[in-house]
Structures are given as structure tokens and as C-alpha cells.
Amino acid sequence: MNQAIEGALALFNPSFSASVTQEDATKMSNLDEEVSFIQNNTPLAIACQPNPSITDELPIKINNLRHSNYQWQFDLTNYDGVTPYLFDAQNNTYTEIEDGSIVPFMADVNTVNRFKVVFQNAALSNPEYGSTIVMYPNPAKRGSSFILQGVSSQSSVVMYNTLGQTIAVSTKENEAGLQVTPIALVSTGVYIVSITSEGKTSQVKWIVE
Secondary structure: OOOOOOOOEEEEOOOOOOOOOOOOEEOOOOOOOEEEEEEOOEEEEEEEEOOOOOOOEEEEEEEOOOOOEEEEEOOOOOOOOOOOEEEEOOOOEEEEOOOOOEEEEEOOOOOOOOEEEEOOOHHHHOOOOOOOOEEEOOOEOOOOOEEEEOOOOOOEEEEEOOOOOEEOEEEEEEOOEEEEEEOOOOOOEEEEEEEEEOOEEEEEEEEEO
16 A cells, blocks of 8 residues: 655745745755755745746655655645646656646656656647647557557657656558557556657657556
């Protein structure tokens, strides 16, 4: 059974300042897992912020990890602002944050500054690349490949599971589009497929039943 071991709180109000003020609560150091929002190089247990705009972000810092497998859990009670996303710098993925969202991840030495909450996802909203991508079949059966339409044959395709682990795939162009096949049989679940071409990146979800 999962147990909450550490957390940080962000409060939004138009009267708050983006700078660190006496309204914020700094994070007290401890010897076990420690999570904080970072503002002006200051770790905060409670970050009082003005209402977020689509250019704002809240970096997250993680210290003193004791295990390999963790998960984020988000509570958006009373939040009604711009849609937040969790950005994972290691995998270059964005996950929309909803009330009760759970995002598993595997920790390593690079996890300290790996995550941040952002309020604009260029990959999801880029009108030039990503909005025209078609993936099928989706959902798919285990053992299936999938076709991407609307992407270049020179595109780089990387697939991740919900733990952030890379799933090896092969790609082949055919008449239908770019065929992507996992090298090994994958389990049922949701996978993130990251497609990069000419400096533009988009992520789409692939569901395996």
C-alpha cells in the first residue's frame, strides 16, 4: 500500500507575490525524503503564488531519496486556474495534472531537479507540429505495432512506460505512415510516445489493452 511520505503546497491568489515573502514557508531540512518548490533559490514547503499564467512554472526539488520507485500524487482542491502539467526533464514529457492524478517515476542520481509544474506545454499546443498527428490502432492489443500519420519518416520516436522507463522500438515507413513496433512484448497500460522532428517535439498516449 502506498503511503504519503513528504509533500509541498502551492497556494494561488492574485494578492500573492512571485517573490519569496513572509507569506511563504521555507522548507526545514530533514534526513529523509524532502520535497519543496524552489523560488529564487529558496526551498519552500508552502509557496504562495499569484494566479498562474501560461508562462509560469514551479520548479520542484527532491532530496534524500531512499528508494528507486516513487509516485507523485496531486490534490487540486479549490484550484480553478490555468491547466497545470508535470514536466519531466529526464524523459522530456508533460503529464496533465488533474485532481487525484498519480504519476509513478523511478528515481536516480539525476532526480533532484528533474521535475517542475508548468502551465503551458508547447509540445501539446504547438499548432505547427503535433496537432495533426494520427495514431492507430489506439487502443491496441498486446503484441501490436502502431502507425503514426502526419510525421516525417526522419522523425525520432521514443516510447516510455508510466515509470519513465524507455521502451525500445523499431520504426519503418510504409504506405500507411510510420510504423512503430516495440522490440519486446509490452504489458497492458498507458505509454507515452515522444516524436521529434526538425526541433519540434510532441507526445501522444498509446493505450495497450
